[in-house]
Amino acid sequence: MTFVKTISALAVSSAILAVSTGIAAAGPMQNLSISKNGIDAVPIEVSVVGGSFKKIKSPSHKFLLKIYAKAKLAKKVKVAQVTTSDAPYLEADPGTWSMKYYPNKRTFSKSLSPVIAMSKVRWSGADPIQACNNKLKSSRNILTKGTTTQATAYFQLHASNKNGLKGLSDSKHNSTWMWYPVQVKCLPNAIGGKLSN
Secondary structure, three states: HHHHHHHHHHHHHHHEEEEEOOOOOOOEEEEEEEOOOOOOOOOOEEEOOOOOOEOOOEEEOOOOEEEEEEOOOOOOOOOOEEEEOOOOOOOOOOOEEEEEEOOOEOEEEEEEEEEEHHHOOEEEEEOHHHHHHHHHHHOOOOOHHHHHEEEEEEEEEEEOOOOOOOOOOHHHHHHHHEHHHHHEEEEEEEEEEOOOO
């Protein structure tokens, strides 16, 4: 498969994956969505250590997100939180990334471009290292030529018509989630025709 065909395939699968799930009927929100808002300019880079891919070279990644919340009639979006955590009810997880907003209005929309440390990204399925090693199974030439692949990050969006963030019931809170496809560059490890660490 040529490089152009590989990128085209990634673009198609990205368009399919980068959607949110919608929300349940219960709760104060009429609409709630989170989606990918553009094309990532820089892929995540993974480097070789010995005979396999073992290290994410990129310390962080810039994600492009669009969040939207609309409360039901006579209600307001008091707080909205986008996060890489899968913890319910807006509870903070120190090992993940999150951002809170307090719009206090019925409709809230915002484009975000957070730069998130790799250690705080949550992956659905293979992480970037595993994705590169999965490609390596099909061809050892990848170690010297490099390749591209894809990993899928996970985001959640929560919204409530109450200011408090803990112990919310479903009648006061809605949430949705998305898979965010990220291009991964599996770097070659050929320096002067020799493999190096």
